[in-house]
Amino acid sequence: MNRSSGDLIWTEDPPFAENARTAVNDAQLRRNLRNATATIRQRRAGLVAETPDWQELRHAGAAIKDEVLHHLDAYLQQFERNAIDRGAHVHWATDAHEANQIVTNLIQETGQEEVIKVKSMATQEIGLVDALAQQGISAHETDLAELIIQLSSDKPSHIVVPALHRNRAEIRRIFLDHMPDAPGGLTDDPNALAEAARLHLRRLFLKTKVAISGANFAIAETGGLLVAESEGNGRMCLTLPETLISVVGIEKLIPTFRDLEVFLQLLPRSSTGERMNPYNSIWTGVTPDDGPQDVHIVLLDNGRTNALKDATGRQALRCIRCAACLNVCPVYERTGGHAYGATYPGPIGAILTPLMVGVQHAPQLPFASSLCGACYEVCPVKIDIPSVLVKLRRDAVKAKPHRAEDATFQAAANAMSGRRRWTAALNAARLMRFIRHGAPPPLSRWTRTRDLPDPPAEPFRDWWRKR
Ligand code: SF4
Numbered sequence: 001m002n003r004s005s006g007d008l009i010w011t012e013d014p015p016f017a018e019n020a021r022t023a024v025n026d027a028q029l030r031r032n033l034r035n036a037t038a039t040i041r042q043r044r045a046g047l048v049a050e051t052p053d054w055q056e057l058r059h060a061g062a063a064i065k066d067e068v069l070h071h072l073d074a075y076l077q078q079f080e081r082n083a084i085d086r087g088a089h090v091h092w093a094t095d096a097h098e099a100n101q102i103v104t105n106l107i108q109e110t111g112q113e114e115v116i117k118v119k120s121m122a123t124q125e126i127g128l129v130d131a132l133a134q135q136g137i138s139a140h141e142t143d144l145a146e147l148i149i150q151l152s153s154d155k156p157s158h159i160v161v162p163a164l165h166r167n168r169a170e171i172r173r174i175f176l177d178h179m180p181d182a183p184g185g186l187t188d189d190p191n192a193l194a195e196a197a198r199l200h201l202r203r204l205f206l207k208t209k210v211a212i213s214g215a216n217f218a219i220a221e222t223g224g225l226l227v228a229e230s231e232g233n234g235r236m237c238l239t240l241p242e243t244l245i246s247v248v249g250i251e252k253l254i255p256t257f258r259d260l261e262v263f264l265q266l267l268p269r270s271s272t273g274e275r276m277n278p279y280n281s282i283w284t285g286v287t288p289d290d291g292p293q294d295v296h297i298v299l300l301d302n303g304r305t306n307a308l309k310d311a312t313g314r315q316a317l318r319c320i321r322c323a324a325c326l327n328v329c330p331v332y333e334r335t336g337g338h339a340y341g342a343t344y345p346g347p348i349g350a351i352l353t354p355l356m357v358g359v360q361h362a363p364q365l366p367f368a369s370s371l372c373g374a375c376y377e378v379c380p381v382k383i384d385i386p387s388v389l390v391k392l393r394r395d396a397v398k399a400k401p402h403r404a405e406d407a408t409f410q411a412a413a414n415a416m417s418g419r420r421r422w423t424a425a426l427n428a429a430r431l432m433r434f435i436r437h438g439a440p441p442p443l444s445r446w447t448r449t450r451d452l453p454d455p456p457a458e459p460f461r462d463w464w465r466k467r
Contacts, residue, residue, distance in 0.1 A: 016364040019339035020331075029165055033336050036164045037327045043273025044324060044378070051269065060262045062382040065318035068220075068253045069308065075220040075253045076299065082223030086285025088295040093247075095302050096126035102298050103128060103212065103245055104135050110243050110294075112137075112210045118227060118234040119143035120214025121159060121321055122247045122300055125343045128212070139212065140204050142233040144197050151178035157337030157345065159323040160271045165336050168193060201233060211237040211292070215248045216320065217263060218297075221256040224284035225297065228267060228277040238281050244292035249300050251317040263320060266380035270322035303356030312391045313355045318381040319348055325375035325385060331368055340365065347375035351388045359392055360399040366392035404443075429455045 023029060048054050068075050080090045093099035107115060115132070117123065117139050129139045129150075141150045145163040149156050152174045156162030163171070172188040175196055181203075182196050213234065215225040225246055227234045238244060254263065268274040286295050308314050326332045326346030337345030342353040342362065350369055354362040366389050375385040397405075415425035 016339055016341065016368045019341060020335040020368070023335040023339045028167075029336055030334060032165050032167050033333055036158075036161065037333050040161070040273050040327045044270060044327070047269040047273060047275060051265070057262055057265055058380055058382050061266050061320070061380055062315075062318060064254055064259050064262060065251075065381055066315075067255060069251070069314060069317055072250065072253070072308065075255060076250060079218055079220040079223055079253060080299075082221070083285055083297055084223070086223050088223065088285040088297055091296060091298045093298050093300045093302070099126045099247060099298050099300050099302065100128055100131035103247065104132060104137065106243070106245055106296055107132070107137055107210055108135070110210055112208075112243075114138045114140065114204075114208055115210040115212055116140050116142050116204050116208045116237050116241065117146075118211065118213035118237045119146050119162070119229070120212070120247060121343065122214045122249050123212060124156065126247070126300070126302060128247065140201075140208070142201050142204065142237055143229070144194065144231055144233070147197055147201070148174055151175070155338060158326060159321050159344065159346070159348075161323070165338070201236075205233075205236045205240055209241050210243045210245070211241040213237060213244065213246045215246055215252055216267065217254050217260065218248050218252045219255075219257050219260070219282075219284075220253050222284050224257070224282050226260065226280060226282045228264070229279045229281075230272060230274075230277060232279055235279050235281050238283060239291045241292055243294040243296070244283075245296045245298065247298045247300055249302075250304050251319075267320055267322055270320075270324040270378070270380040306358065307352070307355035310355055310391075313351060313388050315383050316348065316352050316355055316385075316388060318383055319352065320381060321348075322380055323348075324378040324380065325383075328374040328378050330370055330372060330374070335368075340368065347385045347389075348383070351383075351385055351392060354392050354396070355388075359395045363396040363400060366396055408443075423459075423461065426455065426459050426461075430459075 051057070083090050091102045093102055113136060115137060117129070119141070123129070129141075132139045141147050143162075145161055146156070148154075148163040148166060148171055154163075154166075158164040166174075168188040168190060171193055172186055175182040175193065176186060179196065179200055181200050186192060186196055213225075213227055216228045217226040218224075219226070225248065227238060229235070254260070264276065264280065268277045283291060283295070286293055304317060307317055323346070325348050326337070329347050332346040337349075340346070340349050340353075342349050342365070344352045347369060350365045354365055359366070369386070369389050371386050371389060373386050376383070379385065415421050
């Protein structure tokens with residue numbers, strides 16, 4: 001059942017544990033995930049190894065983002081002033097509904113019914129494409145992977161590579177079935193697939209007058225926005241149309257243009273395993289007779305100030321959406337992104353979603369982790385995801401009473417508070433050896449995926465007494 005909780009669209013039922021069980025039984029999905037994540041992991045590791053000041057860069061990235069988060073109000077106002085001075089219109093959206101309404105109104109004012117889109121997590125988070133469709137506006141994704149997802153009515157499963165769960169044979173089938181201008185003899189050769197998409201998209205680029213984007217960074221000092229991408233589709237969207245509307249999360253700010261020096265080294269190495277992104281497009285307001293002449297920026301909260309209130313969790317707002325944590329996560333590698341049932345999958349999703357919508361609305365996500373710490377090691381802005389997960393687990397337990405668990409721990413505390421009681425408990429445990437692999441409810445929820453350790457045949461106390 002899909003539903004909207006808070007203003008972040010996500011799926012609660014079936015919850016993560018059930019989704020994961022279905023996903024791990026899909027051998028093709030696991031193969032696709034393993035191959036794709038291993039390739040990106042390897043490329044990233046090679047590039048990090050050749051960057052001698054990698055740890056200093058990580059440290060700088062975290063410090064710059066923390067500076068912004070500590071003075072977010074001031075940096076937002078500085079950004080707004082500078083963007084307006086350079087000819088942009090700045091709008092503020094508290095939640096997804098308000099953001100979608102602002103974007104819909106702006107498009108309707110142009111009289112257009114078709115728009116092109118740059119890949120953007122913020123617009124996915126607010127369900128913009130569906131909201132526009134309800135108002136009769138068609139939004140065409142132009143990123144190749146997003147195009148594949150849109151044509152197949154699928155959902156993204158990865159932050160950077162949304163169609164990572166698809167192999168090229170599946171992509172060929174999707175193009176043939178859903179892209180009306182796909183060539184009949186299309187093969188699954190990657191070049192042929194890219195060429196088919198290129199021809200399809202070029203027609204859209206040349207005729208569409210409104211584009212929608214997100215932004216990787218918003219520069220407070222200048223009022224400019226930056227989009228980093230690999231295919232050039234973003235550059236086409238950002239330069240050809242007459243109207244450009246950018247939906248930007250308020251945490252995307254960086255103080256100065258010079259700070260890009262740090263992030264443009266961290267981001268490409270961590271996300272796609274490249275030394276630099278093939279296309280970095282920066283635009284600052286309106287440049288007369290060059291590019292879009294009607295530029296709008298929608299600054300989006302949608303739960304980010306909730307995350308900011310959480311002293312441990314606010315570091316999640318440093319995230320630059322590189323997806324390095326997804327690529328190393330043993331849970332993500334086996335379940336894929338759909339199992340998380342939220343816009344942001346993987347380790348970052350397991351903390352960001354509960355922080356934004358409230359842990360009571362996403363209580364399973366903080367438990368979707370082995371706490372191995374691999375995500376923290378690769379994170380370019382040093383987000384201590386395991387610590388935030390542990391804190392959110394505590395919040396999740398507090399948010400929902402667990403009577404059986406509370407009673408169990410109370411009984412354990414009583415047993416451990418005296419020697420006689422503890423000895424009696426150990427003897428009882430030996431007698432209950434038979435439930436080791438299948439305890440009765442409600443303990444069965446625990447033993448379904450774990451074996452209780454076998455109590456020793458001879459307790460240490462007996463052994464000690466004998467000797
Ligand atoms: S949490 Fe870190 S590693 Fe994960 S997507 Fe964000 S910046 Fe990248």
